[in-house]
Amino acid sequence: MTLTRAILAGAAGALIVLSCGPFFADAVFTYESFPQFPDGEYVSGKLGIVAPGYWRKYLVVAWRTLDGKPLTAVERRAFERAKGEPAPPEPRDPWSGVGVEREVPGGQYQSFLNCPDDAFRRAREKLAEITKQYGASSAAVKSWRAAQDTVFSNCAEGEHIPAPPEAGLPAPVARERRYQIAAANFYAMKYEVAEREFRALGEPYLAVRCLIRRGTIGPQDNAVLRRAETELRKLGGQPLLGFLASRLRPAEYRAELAGRLNDPKQEEIFARSLTDYTWLLDRENATFTGDEMTEWIAAVQSGEGDAAARWRQSRKPAWLVAALMHAKPGGAANAELLEAARGVPSGSPAYATTRFHRVRLLLADKDTATARQELDAALALSGLPLSAQNAFRKQRLTVARDYGDWIAFAPRTPLASTWEMESAAEPIEKPVPLFDGDAAAAANRGLPLSVLRRAAADPKLPANLRAQLANAVRTREILFSGGGYDEIYTLLKTPAQRPYVIAGIDRRPETPSEIDEYRANWWCAWDEHDLIATQPWLTAAGRAEANKELAALRAMPSAPTWLARRAVQLVAAAPKDARNAELLHLAVRSTRYGCTDDSTTAASKAAFQTLHRLYPNSDWAKKTKYYF
Amino acid sequence: MRHWPRWLRGTLLVVGFILLGNALNFVMPRWFGPGASPMDSQPALFLWAWERPEDLRFLRPADAGIAVLLAHLFIEDAAPPRLERRKQPLLLTPKTPLMAVVRIESRNLDGNPFQADQAAAQLMRVFGDSKLVAVQLDFDATSSERAFYSMILSRLRNQLPKRVPVTMTALASWCQGDRWLGGLPVDEAIPMMFRMGPDKAEIRRVLAQGEGFAEPLCRTTLGLSTDEPLTLPPHWEGRIYLFSPKPWTKQAYDAALQELR
Numbered sequence: 001m002t003l004t005r006a007i008l009a010g011a012a013g014a015l016i017v018l019s020c021g022p023f024f025a026d027a028v029f030t031y032e033s034f035p036q037f038p039d040g041e042y043v044s045g046k047l048g049i050v051a052p053g054y055w056r057k058y059l060v061v062a063w064r065t066l067d068g069k070p071l072t073a074v075e076r077r078a079f080e081r082a083k084g085e086p087a088p089p090e091p092r093d094p095w096s097g098v099g100v101e102r103e104v105p106g107g108q109y110q111s112f113l114n115c116p117d118d119a120f121r122r123a124r125e126k127l128a129e130i131t132k133q134y135g136a137s138s139a140a141v142k143s144w145r146a147a148q149d150t151v152f153s154n155c156a157e158g159e160h161i162p163a164p165p166e167a168g169l170p171a172p173v174a175r176e177r178r179y180q181i182a183a184a185n186f187y188a189m190k191y192e193v194a195e196r197e198f199r200a201l202g203e204p205y206l207a208v209r210c211l212i213r214r215g216t217i218g219p220q221d222n223a224v225l226r227r228a229e230t231e232l233r234k235l236g237g238q239p240l241l242g243f244l245a246s247r248l249r250p251a252e253y254r255a256e257l258a259g260r261l262n263d264p265k266q267e268e269i270f271a272r273s274l275t276d277y278t279w280l281l282d283r284e285n286a287t288f289t290g291d292e293m294t295e296w297i298a299a300v301q302s303g304e305g306d307a308a309a310r311w312r313q314s315r316k317p318a319w320l321v322a323a324l325m326h327a328k329p330g331g332a333a334n335a336e337l338l339e340a341a342r343g344v345p346s347g348s349p350a351y352a353t354t355r356f357h358r359v360r361l362l363l364a365d366k367d368t369a370t371a372r373q374e375l376d377a378a379l380a381l382s383g384l385p386l387s388a389q390n391a392f393r394k395q396r397l398t399v400a401r402d403y404g405d406w407i408a409f410a411p412r413t414p415l416a417s418t419w420e421m422e423s424a425a426e427p428i429e430k431p432v433p434l435f436d437g438d439a440a441a442a443a444n445r446g447l448p449l450s451v452l453r454r455a456a457a458d459p460k461l462p463a464n465l466r467a468q469l470a471n472a473v474r475t476r477e478i479l480f481s482g483g484g485y486d487e488i489y490t491l492l493k494t495p496a497q498r499p500y501v502i503a504g505i506d507r508r509p510e511t512p513s514e515i516d517e518y519r520a521n522w523w524c525a526w527d528e529h530d531l532i533a534t535q536p537w538l539t540a541a542g543r544a545e546a547n548k549e550l551a552a553l554r555a556m557p558s559a560p561t562w563l564a565r566r567a568v569q570l571v572a573a574a575p576k577d578a579r580n581a582e583l584l585h586l587a588v589r590s591t592r593y594g595c596t597d598d599s600t601t602a603a604s605k606a607a608f609q610t611l612h613r614l615y616p617n618s619d620w621a622k623k624t625k626y627y628f
Numbered sequence: 629m630r631h632w633p634r635w636l637r638g639t640l641l642v643v644g645f646i647l648l649g650n651a652l653n654f655v656m657p658r659w660f661g662p663g664a665s666p667m668d669s670q671p672a673l674f675l676w677a678w679e680r681p682e683d684l685r686f687l688r689p690a691d692a693g694i695a696v697l698l699a700h701l702f703i704e705d706a707a708p709p710r711l712e713r714r715k716q717p718l719l720l721t722p723k724t725p726l727m728a729v730v731r732i733e734s735r736n737l738d739g740n741p742f743q744a745d746q747a748a749a750q751l752m753r754v755f756g757d758s759k760l761v762a763v764q765l766d767f768d769a770t771s772s773e774r775a776f777y778s779m780i781l782s783r784l785r786n787q788l789p790k791r792v793p794v795t796m797t798a799l800a801s802w803c804q805g806d807r808w809l810g811g812l813p814v815d816e817a818i819p820m821m822f823r824m825g826p827d828k829a830e831i832r833r834v835l836a837q838g839e840g841f842a843e844p845l846c847r848t849t850l851g852l853s854t855d856e857p858l859t860l861p862p863h864w865e866g867r868i869y870l871f872s873p874k875p876w877t878k879q880a881y882d883a884a885l886q887e888l889r
Contacts, residue, residue: 089710099753101713109696111713 027414027504029390029436034058036387036415043079045070048385049352052300052325056278059297060261065349066318072264078271090117099156106218114187115155123148130173140173147180154187161185186210208232212240222248242276251287254280258291296322308333317350324357329364346381352388359395368399387415394438402537403451407460410439417505433462440503446533448545449476468501475499479556485570489579492563492586495521515593522559524595560594563587564603568610584611585620592628604628665815666793670761671725676871683719686878693725695764695869699754700731703747706738711750725761730754732767739776748783755788762793774808785813800824800831803846817845818869822853835861854880858887
């Protein structure tokens, strides 16, 4: 019977809407979407390296800061409030079984939140009030409750309207029935009826709510929304006016909001202005012209427009930042941009960003000496945000002069860990330095064993990184020597062992002997897309040594294939070893849970057959029912 | 054998048929793939319409079907599962084949049968629409959640009309080494061939060599994304599900078709 082959599995998630998993904890060294958090320092003006991918609310902060108008204390607090983390749904007792979403008519497969949390909260408060006044078992409470149940039965579907108040009900409860009838019509989407009823009750604000629903659920009805706007203006100072302006005149309102966001005298409405402003920019048909801040945000995010020209005209640091961010190597304006960036003082909020891109362009021009000098100066500054330090260290590693530089700049302290998207990252309480991708690539595909051995024993490296290197060194030594019996036996019992270091967080189980259920066990064959990462600072002899070793590693199969073959060889060479049956069982196990290649099945089969041929009655043979 | 007692011959015949039936049951899906499925009459191409405004009126009903994310189902701790419906419009040409997709998000779910009942009941609020050609679940179930997922699928299958196919998205690993889908009451499992990690080379190698996934439920479909190479295995005749990271446009659709050809 042919058995199923076990093949390396796992689809690691990434930063995507579809959210495919599984996801593994990953270290974050720099952020692309927002500054490191807590973001208090950033919001206070310590910008670090601003990235083009930052969410727009952070670019608003960057603009204000770069333009010489950092956020006031009131605005900083408002910024916190505007973060808009969705609150968890409130309990809806005693209406917890009610659906709250209703389908938008028109067959567009769209629903809307018909009955929000505050509707249930107010109903609960009213019920408590009436119960206190008349008693829980009173006819008044029962009647009110039955009517309210009918009101909420419209939340998901239907048109259920409470009956008029029965004779004998206390007057307040009877009056309350009129509200309930109007509310039922509202939730049943009979907005014109509800509007009339609320007006008759002397509730113009609620009547306007009916107009707004009528104008926004389904195709937008501007005439109705303009009526709502006119009436709201008479009622005075309603937040809903912003809601209406954003729908009726999005571009003009956006420009108005940009003005408010740049006027410290309007700090009291900063939170609402920021929320509405970013919402408008996120709309599909948003326009990005009409005010300087929005044009700057567009330039930063897209690289379009002539930021260099804007800088020449205004000499504003913000435009220098935008121009440098998107300057390409060899660009016509680079000389003057580089010179301007060189003159940005270290105390300027633009310093880190301009310095980062200046170095980027210097490196592209192969001016490594100047780049190195400026990076060393930047890294010597105190108070640089950790994310900026990591970004500079990454640049500095590319111009490492020698082993000492590599050891100094390879380790980086992560900011946070995340299981899926960057936005879900959580700060690490006591972070330990780790290797980022570039440092790990150098270690794994660029350095000879002699250098790795030296680094594994170097006290200048943190203990955890030395341990990883020692693991890699030990495994490579076994691979190059072929490994004796004890070594192969131990290796098969230690799925965490591998000939390379990990970039970021090692997601393996803490116990080295534990099998990882997502198959991060032992190692895979060299991926043909992984190039040798030659380290220029190595001597010629060092590079030759590295190339020779790496060529040997590249030619090797995946761990299970190699281990299974070695196991069969070792058993043939030591037929009386009491561990042979177990060794062969472990070899077959590795082909199930480890990375495989074209030859794994044959190797697995050979180990399987050897086990059953030589030790058919052993417990290990009984445990090994299949090969893979 | 002619001289054997009749009762013995009869018994052996029955046993023989039983053994042959089991053998065929085991062998046929592995050799020939799963049998006829209600999905056989569905389009060879489905576009995923995710939670954003989508105008797919450029599609004619004969071109492709639409697998639209109609809701999220949140299952946390032992709380009753909470359904949140789609809030963004989807415009499509009438009679376009429509498959409803619900994505399940879980956090520390309890996973008891009662919670599975509740989850299935919530799903039926979305899947109970008679206009749907099929339904789909999208759930990145961890190992400890698989039994619960199986319970939900069983309940769903029992409550849906037989003519309505049940499909599910699948991690590539579920289709190869980490197989657990066998026996699930679904008509197809769509391996998600994008946003794969370092193992993608191995999985793509397997498909490029025409070997097909080991799991029969995964053999007839592929899930691809327009921002990654739209590479098909040789002689591919199965169904394709396409994801676009941005709202669909006719240009994006035409470009994807061109690349698939």
